[in-house]
Amino acid sequence: MxxxxxxxxxxxxxxxxxxxxxxxxxxxxxxxxxxxxxxxxxxxxxxxxxxxxxxxxxxxxxxxxxxxxxxxxCGYMPQSDLLFPWRTVAENVRLPLEIRGGLSKGEMDDETDRALEAVGLSGWGKKSPKELSGGMRQRAAFARTVLTGSExxxxxxxxxxLDYLTRLSMREWLLDQWQRERKxxxxxxxxxxxxxxxxxxxxxxxxxxxxxxxxxxxxxxxxxxxxxxxxxxxxxxxxxxxxxxxxxxx
Amino acid sequence: MKRSAKADLPAAILVFALLMVWQAAAMGIKAAYILPSPVQVVRRLWELRGPLFTAHLPATMSVVGIGLVISVALGLGLAVLMDVSPTAEKALYPLIVASQTIPTTALAPLFVLWFGYSIWSKVLVTVLMTFFPVAITVFDGFRSVRTDMEDLLITFGADRRQIFRKLKLPAVLPYFFSALKMAIPLSVIGAAIGEWLGAQSGLGYFSRRMMTQLDGAGVFAPILLLSAAAMLLVALTSALERRVVTWRDQS
The missing domain is CATH 3.40.50.300 (P-loop containing nucleotide triphosphate hydrolases)
Structure with missing residues (x-):
């Protein structure tokens, strides 16, 4: 690969x-x-x-x-979540789609909703990133990385x-995601x-x-x-x- | 709203105390043509409300308005140009900084020679005083854009235009509003100075005319109006800023 x-x-x-x-x-x-x-x-x-x-x-x-x-x-996920503070969570997650272009607004919304659901953040899309906890922000950043569509x-x-306990649960969560996405x-x-x-x-x-x-x-x-x-x-x-x-x- | 009123209380008390001192001093000196008391100034403002509000305030505000529009356009243009091209930055940045060492006030009579008593001599003074903070503050905003965010967009395959639209423009907005809040009082000062030096109407011009008539309260009345106008404009800008830049407390 x-x-x-x-x-x-x-x-x-x-x-x-x-x-x-x-x-x-x-x-x-x-x-x-x-x-x-x-x-x-x-x-x-x-x-x-x-x-x-x-x-x-x-x-x-x-x-x-x-x-x-x-x-x-490739989808690159940096050390800090780098969610743009002026965008909502959903707007952040669909950023790679916007940049790639070629999708209608409805298609982008569908893909974004699916990605948010996959990381357990459905219903959080309209929130501002600052309303999310550290672990949730990283999950949103991961959803954004997945939406680059890269293998x-x-x-x-x-x-x-992240703090130690959040890190422990994020590890297990990441393995789950990896086994599901097969990337x-x-x-x-x-x-x-x-x-x-x-x-x-x-x-x-x-x-x-x-x-x-x-x-x-x-x-x-x-x-x-x-x-x-x-x-x-x-x-x-x-x-x-x-x-x-x-x-x-x- | 209630909380901000409480926060402003110390300042309000101080202003009131200073006004009291001024009032007492003016009443002691008893020479209104040298030091009019605050009460006299307000009374004079009320007496002169006709010409002040119908002729001179609109004249000054049109200078401020035109001057601000030109300054913001020029300042933003220069900031974007310097951000896009490092060569432009190297060429322009020192020049822009150096332009601020020129005493605009001293040059203003020259502008009157060039443009006569038309509005443009005043607009030029205003622009020269105002474009600088806009250009420099917005450019600083561009420079503060986080490179890791830019890198992230590059890995998504973004081109320069997309980076500008999706990252730089929103990131620079808080800086733009700061610049605007600096530019407004400066443009009011610029307009007043321009009018002092050569005009047929405007609050600066009116203030000078009262000076020649030894009308101390008449000198202060238009100045009071000028600061009130500047404060009102800044307050409006702040209100707009709170609506547009909702994420400011985050970074």
């Missing part, structure tokens, strides 16, 4: 590159997490994958085609701004437990510059519950990942 081939990238003005000859791939329908300490270049990977940055070398492909020149191939969803630490998800987090709980495969970022992502398959199928994290194999994977990431500290 998504493939990085020998991708290198250096921010203008930086001495060392952030990514150097990085290759990895995410298969169709897979839930893959990229994990690493803050500032290791995780977000750069996302900005490259979403086309906000262009690689200095190498190629990024989606469905075997280079992303250069492709539009609407590939890039989720950049979407729950990092490919690339998920960034610095939370090891979150990565293990959600993913089929965890990719750990090496020290900067990122030259490779160490793959850690998660030894448990879906569906999962909170208790799945207590399985010995899961606990062991968690410990191994923490070990791996801690060694990066000087």
């Amino acid at each position: 998504l493939e990085f081939q020998n991708v290198s990238f250096r921010y203008p003005g930086d001495g060392t590159p952030t990514l150097d000859g990085l290759s990895f791939r995410a298969e169709r329908g897979e839930f893959v997490s990229v994990i690493g300490p803050s500032g290791c270049g995780k977000s750069t990977i996302f900005r490259l994958a979403s086309g906000l940055l262009t690689p200095d070398a190498g190629e990024i492909t989606v469905n075997g085609q280079s992303i250069a020149g492709q539009k609407n191939y 590939l969803l890039l989720l950049d630490e979407p729950f990092s701004a 490919t998800v690339l998920f960034i987090t610095h939370d090891v437990e979150e990565a293990v709980f959600l993913s089929g495969r965890v990719l750990a970022a090496e020290a900067r510059p990122v030259t490779a992502l160490a793959p850690f398959p998660v030894p448990l199928g879906y569906p999962r519950t909170m208790d799945s994290l207590k399985e010995p194999a899961m606990l062991e994977l968690k410990t191994r990942l923490i070990e791996k990431l801690r060694r990066r500290e000087p």
Whole structure:
């Protein structure tokens, strides 16, 4: 689905590159997490994958085609919900439809209603974003991401701004959504437990510059519950990942 | 409404106290041509209501109106231009800032030479004083637009026009209203200055005429009217702002 081939990238003005000859791939329908300490270049990977940055070398492909020149191939969900305060929740959610164009107002309303219902926010469409709780705002942002219509969803630490308990329920909620929508998800987090709980495969970022992502398959199928994290194999994977990431500290 | 009346109470008390001091001082000095008392000013305003409200207030307000429209159009145009083109920004921004170091008041007699006593000499003074805060404030608004929101729209495949319509325009609205609320008093001041220097009607002109007649209360009466007009316009703008910008308390 998504493939990085020998991708290198250096921010203008930086001495060392952030990514150097990085290759990895995410298969169709897979839930893959990229994990690493803050500032290791995780977000750069996302900005490259979403086309906000262009690689200095190498190629990024989606469905075997280079992303250069492709539009609407991915839905990007940023760290903060970025709901526009001057739009209602429904108007925010249908933003990708408005930009893509080609739909009548009625069709847009129908799709928006369906998307809101899928994330459990039907009836909240006419509210202003500020009337929603943090978790509800993230769900609205997720509905907006889904309405890009893309098979590939890039989720950049979407729950990092939420309180711990909301985060726990949002994790389970996200797995539900993923199993229903059957999309490919690339998920960034610095939370090891979150990565293990959600993913089929965890990719750990090496020290900067990122030259490779160490793959850690998660030894448990879906569906999962909170208790799945207590399985010995899961606990062991968690410990191994923490070990791996801690060694990066000087 | 009730809450805002309560919030304004300290200011109202202070204004009243200051008026009392003024009244006492004026009554002590007993020279109305130097310092008329507030009561004398209000009485004079009432006596002069005919010419003030039918001839001079409309004259000044048409200068303010035309000046504001031109200033807002010019200021918005410059702000959009500077936002669209970095070259335009580099060329225009220093120029716009430098234009504010020119003492407009001192140039006004020149405008009278160019345009005579017509309305345009006054409009020019008004525009020169007013377009600057509009241009700079709105441009600051454009610069404050969050790049992460812009990035989000880009990932949705938005082009520059869509980013402008769906993100920049609404994001800049609160700044636009701030600019307008700054521009209104400035345009009233500009119009009055223009009229002081050369006019045949208008509140500024009337005030100066009373000056030559040593009518102290007559000097103050049109000034009172001018500030009242400015305050009323600002209040109307604020009311409009509350209707349009409903999300302001959020960011």
